[in-house]
Amino acid sequence: xxxxxxxxxxxxxxxxxxxxxxxxxxxxxxxxxxxxxxxxxxxxxxxxxxxxxxxxxxxxxxxxxxxxxxxxxxxxxxxxxxxxxxxxxxxxxxxxxxxxxxxxxxxxxxxxxxxxxxxxxxxxxxxxxxxxxxxxxxxxxxxxxxxxxxxxxxxxxxxxxxxxxxxxxxxxxxxxxxxxxxxxxxxxxxxxxxxxxxxxxxxxxxxxxxxxxxxxxx
Amino acid sequence: xxxxxxxxxxxxxxxxxxxxxxxxxxxxxxxxxxxxxxxxxxxxxxxxxxxxxxxxxxxxxxxxxxxxxxxxxxxxxxxxxxxxxxxxxxxxxxxxxxxxxxxxxxxxxxxxxxxxxxxxxxxxxxxxxxxxxxxxxxxxxxxxxxxxxxxxxxxxxxxxxxxxxxxxxxxxxxxxxxxxxxxxxxxxxxxxxxxxxxxxxxxxxxxxxxxxxxxxxxxxxxxxxxxxxxxxxxxxxxxxxxxxxxxxxxxxxxxxxxxxxxxxxxxxxxxxxxxxxxxxxxxxxxxxxxxxxxxxxxxxxxxxxxxxxxxxxxxxxxxxxxxxxxxxxxxxxxxxxxxxxxxxxxxxxxxxxxxxxxxxxxxxxxxxxxxxxxxxxxxxxxxxxxxxxxxxxxxxxxxxxxxxxxxxxxxxxxxxxxxxxxxxxxxxxxxxxxxxxxxxxxxxxxxxxxxxxxxxxxxxxxxxxxxxxxxxxxxxxxx
Numbered sequence: 001x002x003x004x005x006x007x008x009x010x011x012x013x014x015x016x017x018x019x020x021x022x023x024x025x026x027x028x029x030x031x032x033x034x035x036x037x038x039x040x041x042x043x044x045x046x047x048x049x050x051x052x053x054x055x056x057x058x059x060x061x062x063x064x065x066x067x068x069x070x071x072x073x074x075x076x077x078x079x080x081x082x083x084x085x086x087x088x089x090x091x092x093x094x095x096x097x098x099x100x101x102x103x104x105x106x107x108x109x110x111x112x113x114x115x116x117x118x119x120x121x122x123x124x125x126x127x128x129x130x131x132x133x134x135x136x137x138x139x140x141x142x143x144x145x146x147x148x149x150x151x152x153x154x155x156x157x158x159x160x161x162x163x164x165x166x167x168x169x170x171x172x173x174x175x176x177x178x179x180x181x182x183x184x185x186x187x188x189x190x191x192x193x194x195x196x197x198x199x200x201x202x203x204x205x206x207x208x209x210x211x212x213x214x215x216x217x218x
Numbered sequence: 219x220x221x222x223x224x225x226x227x228x229x230x231x232x233x234x235x236x237x238x239x240x241x242x243x244x245x246x247x248x249x250x251x252x253x254x255x256x257x258x259x260x261x262x263x264x265x266x267x268x269x270x271x272x273x274x275x276x277x278x279x280x281x282x283x284x285x286x287x288x289x290x291x292x293x294x295x296x297x298x299x300x301x302x303x304x305x306x307x308x309x310x311x312x313x314x315x316x317x318x319x320x321x322x323x324x325x326x327x328x329x330x331x332x333x334x335x336x337x338x339x340x341x342x343x344x345x346x347x348x349x350x351x352x353x354x355x356x357x358x359x360x361x362x363x364x365x366x367x368x369x370x371x372x373x374x375x376x377x378x379x380x381x382x383x384x385x386x387x388x389x390x391x392x393x394x395x396x397x398x399x400x401x402x403x404x405x406x407x408x409x410x411x412x413x414x415x416x417x418x419x420x421x422x423x424x425x426x427x428x429x430x431x432x433x434x435x436x437x438x439x440x441x442x443x444x445x446x447x448x449x450x451x452x453x454x455x456x457x458x459x460x461x462x463x464x465x466x467x468x469x470x471x472x473x474x475x476x477x478x479x480x481x482x483x484x485x486x487x488x489x490x491x492x493x494x495x496x497x498x499x500x501x502x503x504x505x506x507x508x509x510x511x512x513x514x515x516x517x518x519x520x521x522x523x524x525x526x527x528x529x530x531x532x533x534x535x536x537x538x539x540x541x542x543x544x545x546x547x548x549x550x551x552x553x554x555x556x557x558x559x560x561x562x563x564x565x566x567x568x569x570x571x572x573x574x575x576x577x578x579x580x581x582x583x584x585x586x587x588x589x590x591x592x593x594x595x596x597x598x599x600x601x602x603x604x605x606x607x608x609x610x611x612x613x614x615x616x617x618x619x620x621x622x623x624x625x626x627x628x629x630x631x632x633x634x635x636x637x638x639x640x641x642x643x644x645x646x647x648x649x650x651x652x653x654x655x656x657x658x659x660x661x662x663x664x665x666x667x668x669x670x671x672x673x674x675x676x677x678x679x680x681x682x683x684x685x686x687x688x689x690x691x692x693x694x695x696x697x
Binding site for chain 1: 240243244247263266267270273274277278280281282283284285286287288292296302303304308352353354355358371372373374376377378381397398400401404405408409412413426428429430431437438439440442443445446447457462463464465466467468469471472479481482483484485486487488489490491492493494495496497498499500501509511515516518519
């Protein structure tokens, strides 16, 4: 408390401000949202993610998404989040996929052992090939982090142009969740002789499955 | 002028062809990566983004008191706590107290220049806590017991052979010289640390006032693990890290990744506000943000040089600096190296601490050209040079003053000499005296500092000394 007042006083003295002064108006927010069609967004997303060594897949319906995931996991150990969209795609019925846990410790232990972490994503960003995931009771943070392979599924309607569009839709992420995580490609480092190595602490492999939902929306 | 210049050490760096090659190629690659992603055909509004970033930083610092209070209120509203620290010891005291209160043994850390600046890890280790750096580069540096070589690439100077040596010696693993396998070794060792750590310590790339959020930018996933696995998260950040709104991240995130490593966005960006909420499966149960002053409020007081605090620690100025590219990161006296270090160190640590620093520049201007927040580094270097010369001139004057007082004390301790001199001074000064008061010195003596001194002060004309008066008095008493 002493340091608080001390620091604030020093800052006010440095600026020549009185106590209780309100901030002047900040410069206007600068957000630019391009008008890209769904097809353009998909093209950009896929090429950005692939450039980073990630895999972008587009499927026409949830059942196809399920078949694609089954082809990746082949029944090996996977932890899935409680995302409603995974439910829509029927991911939880796949062999080897675990979704229900008694407590956080059990979830964490399962994530540390699993070969795949399967999550939804609230949005994807076309220009950078990113996923945007809000931590929530449906989306645990460690599922997209501990297993060596991350598989994410989302409907194509959630594919935004980029960060600017995300922040115009969600101006204050803190109001919605304790954590908004942007995931842009597989975990990587270049700390030893600037040589690119994937999968340092997070997943070295990432698959994003974008599901067409145009029929459902019409 | 150039006192403290680490001449020998620099000569050794220049004479080491292996090191020269490592610095030159690493910084060259980072330059090239950046160039590709800020080119006008790729990012046409790059200059507008820089301008906006600078404007926002300028505005935030001009209103820092209000934004600090807003940030604090927002963190509290989401169940977190804000701790204010004047300096490094106060940060360490808080973390130590927290670690003891929560029976913590193991602390994991993600890369943070601010904690390097205050030597936080060393302070905690001195109290027998295990503290593990988890960024691969930082981990190598910790095992090698060195300090970071570069703001974003801490182990830039290490070859794979050296890393193999460090790992085999410090971790007791078989010697391994392939970076992929070395990375796997680090992953395995550090994974266990993450899963058993009690406290995760991070820095912050940005603090968002309207959300009470800590923003972390990284590629490996270690910062995500540090903030997701342990039950307590402590973020340590300088008070200059604030930005007003989450929406401003659209500008800063675009500039930071591009300027640092040539990435449009780094692999992971975490926007964290408060502890885990109702029903969440993971994330910290306790969330603390430590706001560090550490000399920043002093820098803030200088309207012009305040822009030093705009820095977002991208390291682009290091990569583009012809001096850094030759002498590397360890020849700079403080944790911040390169052009930004040259203007930050003298202001944070005092002008005369390493007075040669602002002079070790050709003023080529490359740093200012690539700075994403447009800090006028070369101009500030010139101003600091002027200030240092002035400060040293002041110190030079002090030297004469000290000499004068030494002479004075020598005379004072020799009573007969003193008496003789004061008698002589009395005779000499007598002619210029005004009713027993000396207004100015006579003739040639009335010059320089003596004259300046007497311009504002009068002295009684020196006459008989205390000893002379005492002798007279005791003689009278005896009579």
